[in-house]
Amino acid sequence: MRVRIGAEGGRVPNSVLTxxxxxxxxxxxxxxxxxxxxxAAAMLFTKNEKGYYPQFTIQMATH
Numbered sequence: 001m002r003v004r005i006g007a008e009g010g011r012v013p014n015s016v017l018t019x020x021x022x023x024x025x026x027x028x029x030x031x032x033x034x035x036x037x038x039x040a041a042a043m044l045f046t047k048n049e050k051g052y053y054p055q056f057t058i059q060m061a062t063h
Contacts, residue, residue, distance in 0.1 A: 002045065 003024055006012040016024045025031050030041035037045075 003012065003016050003021070007014050007017055022031070022035070025037065025041060030038060030044070032038045
């Protein structure tokens with residue numbers, strides 16, 4: 001679902017809509033070497049990041 005939203009928003013190419021999800025995640029480097037979602041994938045796709053990974057924070061730098 002979020003991949004579709006990304007394609008509709010122009011953030012990822014529409015070709016991701018026809019590719020297998022595992023292939024898309026691999027191209028985005030969101031899978032570990034054993035094919036499991038990595039921490040970056042968990043942060044991007046979790047609905048409650050503080051519940052599972054309290055160490056996750058997002059920081060923005062301004063110029």
